[in-house]
Amino acid sequence: MQFAFTEDQLAITQAAREMLVETCQPADLRRMLAAQAARDAARWQTIVDMGLLGLLAPDEAAGMGLAPVDLVGIAEAAGYVGLPEPLVETAGIGVPLLAALGDASRLAAAIAGESVAIGYPGRRFVADADTAGTLLLADGDALHLVDAKDVGLTRQESIDPFRRLFRVDWTPTEATRQTIGWGDTADRGAVMTAAQLIGIGQRAIDLAVAYAKERNQFGKPIGSYQAIKHLIATAQVAVEFARPVVYAAAAELPLDSVASRARISHAKIVAGEAADLATRTAVQVHGAMGITWEIDVHFFLKRALALRADWGTTAFHTARVLERIMTLPTGPDLTFSSDVARAA
Template structure:
């Protein structure tokens, strides 16, 4: 078995990272935050030019046709640079849902092509999320009514804004009326679509949490190398080293969990849901520890607006409860581990 990423996947991630390093510096993000809409059409257009919006779109609709494993790398970059835009909701979560719709649906190909060129913003209102991210600036909302999937134009929905601890997140409660004109899937097909959408949504925030954890660790390492006490950088003190080493270890332990979950979703494995929940818990723990220890090594000034650490820390706090809180995912893992049919043990790692 080959568990490594392909050269194309790694090269694309490197290209996206170099692009975001230039176009999404913290000072630029602060400027975007302070606008009324909190979004930058120019930044989104540049991201589309890099091909990120086309990643999940089938090649028949002008996309790159890459799978969930590729997104496990890309979402880490979106988290690492704290992109103030629910880009993954459109380019990954919504694209996956729309691509799974019947090809005979009149608007399916148009939506996918518009995702590819970055000309549409889609908000996903999954039942697990009481609030919808980026509902207000969205052009199209994918909303649930029981097992039904509805594609609702923004003009047919009212959005009541809801503040978030993360200034870059634009959350809203959507008020709308389902009708036959907006219905795109129902019954068993609708249930399957929402189930698959949940797994992709969880994978998306898991990757972002891991990227956030790495950024908070890097910021903390940089700070401890510059801040001096008793004539020495505080990073030379053993207690500080232990804090940062704990975070680095937690991040490295979470990575294979995320990648295994993405692989399970890409293949449609029967145990994909529990692997996705495991990834959310592991990546969330890494982000929480990175934030907590980051504040400690910053001497608590990491909370303040002037320090970049707070930008990534607050995003991690907000995403931790998105697409299912810890209780939800712990229940899914426990249900599998404690079940009679759990295929656990060293002899079952790779199957027969």
């Protein structure tokens, strides 16, 4: 199988990436942090105007009717810039779930910029609940759709200052309970989180490279020393090896098989490992300055630490990979075969 993005997919991703890089620089993040702002209103409106929130919504709901693989590059770009706004969670998880529920009015509101917060089973706190119009919450394994006005929120501390977490107090009722379950929500969350982790890792490497070119010791840039080169190269290799796994997981997500779920878990594991290595390497390359908050790498280090534990622990995802290994054929032609994913 030859896997490559189409020209349309690349064009959408490139347009979104350019917008995010232009509007979400570390200086913008520092301004938001100083103002304790939940989001940048102008940037969020641009996201809405570009139609990014409706990429995975069906055509009949004024969406673009695309697949998760069409969003994965945008999720990676969101990670690359450390985007505070809930673009990925709303577009990649909330909108498809509202479409599955058949709630046309709420779906239209989400596409128009009213973000969706997800309280999936096992997620102790809900991200961005304070700016959401609709909350999709769990009572046991049951899915409930709840208005923002009907919940109480208590802010919780996060290692990532831009990850706004809340304990949500609410009362489940028959009126809020939905007839369908969570479906593939957990897998969508894992794939989109893995994509963000890849972006985070790449940004950390880029920051390390830029610093290594500028910082001089003993009369020459520290990037000219093999020790620094090897550190950064090792981190870049980890990101490059993880990236195609994440892309393949996004492409196979709709298959909903033992093999495709294992691919998703594999992606979440290796993306988390790559981001962890890249961000820690970037801190090390910056030397003593690297442990100070004034260095931009910390935005990405803290986001990586937060996301690596979200949408399934490493232990959970490792168990799913082991299940695939123990129950399906393996070998050079089978372990990573999409045909196995379709058949299993």
